[in-house]
Amino acid sequence: MKAEADFNTPAILLRRIEYGDHDLILSVITPDRGKLALMAKAAKRSRRRFGGVLDLFAILELSCRAGRRGRLPLLAEASLCESLGTLRTDVAKTAYASYWAELVHFWGEEGQPQPALYALLHDVLTALDLDRLPARVLSLHFQLRFMGLAGLGPRLGACVGCQRSVEEVGAARLGFDPVRGGVICRDCERVPRLPVSRGAIKELAWVAGGDLVRVQRMRCSDEALRMGEALMETFVPFHLGREVRSLKFLRNLRESGALA
Ligand SMILES: [Zn+2]
Structure with a gap:
């Protein structure tokens, strides 16, 4: 089986689910991969971990590491395209x-x-x-x-x-x-x-x-x-x-x- 490659994608944040004491699971929609669940390590513990951009409905550019052995892909970096603050x-x-x-x-x-x-x-x-x-x-x-x-x-x-x-x-x-x-x-x-x-x-x-x-x-x-x-x-x-x-x-x- 071919290993999943790392990837970058635009995404809109649909949902944030707390996972354990430190992490968040994010549900996002992307153009090329459809709906996607991602693990954001330490994002629950520290808002600064991803530059404080992981807000609901925000339009983001994400860098992700492929999930190993059936695990969720890992969020590596996130940057803000549009906050849509209101x-x-x-x-x-x-x-x-x-x-x-x-x-x-x-x-x-x-x-x-x-x-x-x-x-x-x-x-x-x-x-x-x-x-x-x-x-x-x-x-x-x-x-x-x-x-x-x-x-x-x-x-x-x-x-x-x-x-x-x-x-x-x-x-x-x-x-x-x-x-x-x-x-x-x-x-x-x-x-x-x-x-x-x-x-x-x-x-x-x-x-x-x-x-x-x-x-x-x-x-x-x-x-x-x-x-x-x-x-x-x-x-x-x-x-x-x-x-x-x-x-x-x-x-x-x-x-x-x-x-x-
Ligand atoms: Zn009729």
Whole structure:
């Protein structure tokens, strides 16, 4: 068997897990190696060990030593590319960034190149830090694109039951079926669990199909944001097949009025 070589990689820090008295295990997403777990020796004991840059959501450049005999790769050096500091000091931003990072942590594939997923997370975290777009819009964009990359993008153009396009069914006759993963008309489901308007569906399709530059050019209506949040935050955990803990935190903040 060929020995794993040492490597350098850009990375976004998703999670820090304490290991023993001194060490941290880091979960990161990288473009070429997908999701990766790394051992950071002595990083728990001393914040200065890696120059104090191992903060959640930070964009880093890492040098790693190959793991010996099935062990985790060892972090040798870390340098900071972008700190994205407001993601850790503004509680609303922390809530959104934690939700996106949790999805990538649990769903990112290990050892497989994932440049599109890396770029997506990089772009939404950076835009959130710089207030380029409202967090709600970024979160919708992230969830729609994330599901699309996983091959589970919701079907927004036609009814998942009878296949008629959203143009063919009346404007007031739409719902969303999280189980079947798309729009459903009221002939196929009389009382939809998640009612949506045709206008909101069209805005969501736009957010799903575009990059951030394109999304920046549109103004999402409040109705589309509300409906989009309700359906994506039901749809994503359903297909993830597990509870998303940071989503609970995000919802609690929203209900308490702490999210602008
Ligand atoms: Zn139908």
